[in-house]
Amino acid sequence: MLESLQFLASGFAVALTPQNLMYCVIGAVVGTLVGVLPGLGPIAGIALLIPATFGLNATSALIMLSGIYYGAMYGGSTTSILMNVPGETASVITCIDGYQMAQQGRAGPALAIAAIGSFIAGTIAIFGLVLIAPPLARAALAFGPPEFASLMVFAFVVLSNVTGKSLVEALMMAIVGLILGTIGMDPVTGNERFTFDSAYMLGGVEFVAVAIGVFGLGEILVNAAKPQAQLEQRVLVPRLRDLYPTLDDLKRSIGAILRGTGIGFFTGLIPGPAPVIATYASYSVEKRLSQHPEEFGKGAIEGVAGPESANNAATQSAFIPLFVIGIPFGPVPAILLGALLIHGVTPGPLLISETPQLFWAVVASMYIGNFILLLLNLPFVPLFANILRVPKKVLLPLIILFCVTGMFSVNNSVLDIWMMLGFGVLGYVLRGWAYEGAPLLLGLVLGPKLEVAFRQSVMISHGDFGVFVERPISLVLLLLTLAFLLHPLIKRAWQALPPKASDGAAKGEPR
Amino acid sequence: MGAAISLFLFGAITAALSLQLPLGAPRMPGTGFFPLALGLALMALAAGRGVQLYLARPKAAAPEAPATPAAPEGDGATRRVALFVAGMIAAVALLQPLGYVLSSVLLMLVLLQILGIRHWYASAAIALVSAAACYVVFVRWLKIPLPSGWLF
Numbered sequence: 267m268l269e270s271l272q273f274l275a276s277g278f279a280v281a282l283t284p285q286n287l288m289y290c291v292i293g294a295v296v297g298t299l300v301g302v303l304p305g306l307g308p309i310a311g312i313a314l315l316i317p318a319t320f321g322l323n324a325t326s327a328l329i330m331l332s333g334i335y336y337g338a339m340y341g342g343s344t345t346s347i348l349m350n351v352p353g354e355t356a357s358v359i360t361c362i363d364g365y366q367m368a369q370q371g372r373a374g375p376a377l378a379i380a381a382i383g384s385f386i387a388g389t390i391a392i393f394g395l396v397l398i399a400p401p402l403a404r405a406a407l408a409f410g411p412p413e414f415a416s417l418m419v420f421a422f423v424v425l426s427n428v429t430g431k432s433l434v435e436a437l438m439m440a441i442v443g444l445i446l447g448t449i450g451m452d453p454v455t456g457n458e459r460f461t462f463d464s465a466y467m468l469g470g471v472e473f474v475a476v477a478i479g480v481f482g483l484g485e486i487l488v489n490a491a492k493p494q495a496q497l498e499q500r501v502l503v504p505r506l507r508d509l510y511p512t513l514d515d516l517k518r519s520i521g522a523i524l525r526g527t528g529i530g531f532f533t534g535l536i537p538g539p540a541p542v543i544a545t546y547a548s549y550s551v552e553k554r555l556s557q558h559p560e561e562f563g564k565g566a567i568e569g570v571a572g573p574e575s576a577n578n579a580a581t582q583s584a585f586i587p588l589f590v591i592g593i594p595f596g597p598v599p600a601i602l603l604g605a606l607l608i609h610g611v612t613p614g615p616l617l618i619s620e621t622p623q624l625f626w627a628v629v630a631s632m633y634i635g636n637f638i639l640l641l642l643n644l645p646f647v648p649l650f651a652n653i654l655r656v657p658k659k660v661l662l663p664l665i666i667l668f669c670v671t672g673m674f675s676v677n678n679s680v681l682d683i684w685m686m687l688g689f690g691v692l693g694y695v696l697r698g699w700a701y702e703g704a705p706l707l708l709g710l711v712l713g714p715k716l717e718v719a720f721r722q723s724v725m726i727s728h729g730d731f732g733v734f735v736e737r738p739i740s741l742v743l744l745l746l747t748l749a750f751l752l753h754p755l756i757k758r759a760w761q762a763l764p765p766k767a768s769d770g771a772a773k774g775e776p777r
Numbered sequence: 778m779g780a781a782i783s784l785f786l787f788g789a790i791t792a793a794l795s796l797q798l799p800l801g802a803p804r805m806p807g808t809g810f811f812p813l814a815l816g817l818a819l820m821a822l823a824a825g826r827g828v829q830l831y832l833a834r835p836k837a838a839a840p841e842a843p844a845t846p847a848a849p850e851g852d853g854a855t856r857r858v859a860l861f862v863a864g865m866i867a868a869v870a871l872l873q874p875l876g877y878v879l880s881s882v883l884l885m886l887v888l889l890q891i892l893g894i895r896h897w898y899a900s901a902a903i904a905l906v907s908a909a910a911c912y913v914v915f916v917r918w919l920k921i922p923l924p925s926g927w928l929f
Contacts, residue, residue: 317919317921318919321919321920432826434822434825434826434829435780435826437822438784438819438822438823438826441788441815441818441819441822442784442787442819444815445787445788445791445812445815445816445819448811448812448815452808454808455807455808457798457799457808459798459808459809459812460794460812487858487861487862490854490857490858490861490891490892491854491855491857491858492854493853493854658892659889659892659893659894660889660894660903662888662892663884663885663888663889663892663903663907664885664907666861666865666884666888667881667884667885667907667908667911668911670865670868670869670881670884671877671881671911671915671923674872674921674923674924675915675919675921675923678921678922680869680872680873680924683869683872684869687862687865687866687869690862690865691862694858699779699780701780717811720806720811721806721810721811724803724804724805724806725804725805728804729802729803729804729805731803
């Protein structure tokens with residue numbers, strides 16, 4: 267504990283160097299932009315900025331890229347409140363009461379409480395990270411290949427269970443991702459696999475191309491498909507002096523902020539798109555606990571404070587599985603893992619003890635980043651809101667130009683752009699099918715890790731597949747996986763017993 | 778249904794290609810083992826999903842009308858998306874012969890046109906400014922060698 271604080275102090279020393287401070291600010295600003303711009307979420311945003319980190323050391327790179335992630339959580343609330351358009355998926359819930367507040371002329375307090383809540387939640391969650399990450403990493407040293415393999419299978423099933431509406435559909439997406447991950451060189455023997463004799467394919471599927479394609483380009487194509495009239499939207503830009511929330515607002519929000527922090531922190535520790543789930547959980551808790559639940563949906567400030575705090579806390583705690591066991595539990599940490607690997611850092615149980623300066627500098631930068639974001643999102647929020655005045659007709663082509671240019675700069679390869687285009691079309695098609703892209707991306711990034719862990723396990727046990735159930739940690743993880751797999755079946759059987767439920771409703775069209 | 782069929786085919790192709798790779802023994806799984814297992818799993822899940830959808834079909838047959846309302850706005854939408862993709866394909870194909878600046882100006886012009894910017898001088902100005910800005914950021918600032926053609 268005391269040791270952790272000492273490390274944290276030295277982390278601040280690294281994070282506060284002018285260079286790292288600058289990258290922290292850039293990350294926070296870009297993150298806010300990414301959060302504000304609809305059609306460009308944190309996944310595509312981080313992927314686009316990876317090439318810009320090539321000249322940096324791993325610490326500065328991670329400081330900037332993680333700044334984009336939590337910055338997007340702050341920025342996402344701005345469009346939700348001002349335009350009823352979520353800037354990214356973790357602020358969908360904020361639209362409900364946030365936009366209602368804006369309609370009643372209370373956009374300022376809504377924005378302010380979102381920023382304050384995010385700041386409190388972020389700060390508490392980072393403290394939690396400091397407390398539990400080092401001991402967890404020591405515990406994770408007991409993990410061998412079988413435990414890692416089981417944990418990854420567990421992560422896929424839980425992620426598939428909580429994303430989208432169908433477990434089977436999400437699992438299929440995860441498998442497609444895993445299959446794409448097998449393209450290239452066999453990580454164990456070095457054989458070529460599915461390369462069709464092309465040197466380009468030997469390096470495998472470029473995950474940046476998939477990230478920008480499915481999550482960036484795909485989203486833009488969906489936007490381009492919308493009727494022209496929807497591309498034009500009015501924005502109300504608040505004035506600075508309208509921003510201050512009343513004492514009553516603060517009093518009503520503080521409970522929601524703290525509960526949202528707790529909910530968010532724990533959802534970050536389980537597999538899934540944590541920030542998104544955290545907002546839904548927080549909103550329903552606030553609505554249930556509230557003394558005036560009838561105000562929810564009509565501009566209740568708790569409905570903004572809770573979810574916005576929750577998504578920020580979840581963002582911070584989602585770094586714990588990434589740093590401690592080296593396995594990302596959601597799509598954005600998966601992208602960060604890819605970026606770390608590019609920089610030659612392999613996260614895992616040894617990361618904190620072997621490269622403490624990286625870990626503690628990044629953690630310290632999160633404190634600083636949260637403070638910067640509070641500044642960016644309070645006095646400067648009118649500035650970001652003005653960006654929304656740029657018509658979407660101009661914005662969409664611009665983002666495409668960024669995607670093409672950014673993609674090229676990753677490897678200076680035109681083939682990468684073709685691949686990104688292909689995955690962009692795939693992303694559009696997936697959206698039409700109402701399939702989720704997140705499990706696919708996680709599968710692609712984790713695929714080689716899972717395969718290596720699996721094959722090593724079987725080699726250790728001399729071909730005995732029982733190795734996965736004989737080791738206690740692995741067994742527990744597999745039993746949990748089974749429970750998650752069977753849970754929907756049991757639930758459906760249970761519901762089928764009493765009067766027949768309308769089952770066909772779930773099979774609706776995509777939004 | 779289309780999704781289930783496409784995914785089933787993708788799984789089948791993966792499995793078939795994996796069979797051509799060394800599979801190894803259980804004691805020492807080879808290159809083809811993991812993708813084969815994944816391909817088979819995908820085929821099974823997609824087949825299950827397909828059967829599930831097929832069985833659910835007769836019930837939904839009567840109120841199957843929702844398929845049509847999507848069409849009116851869907852038509853123009855599909856056309857716009859197709860044009861978007863075609864524009865990007867053309868721009869990327871021209872990237873090396875024309876160079877970055879020229880092809881990105883063209884890309885912007887085409888995309889702006891598709892989205893219906895009325896005045897050509899407005900699109901031209903936006904296209905020029907954004908391409909130039911990207912060029913400055915990526916080539917001058919980030920020192921990334923973008924393809925140069927006969928202009929830049």
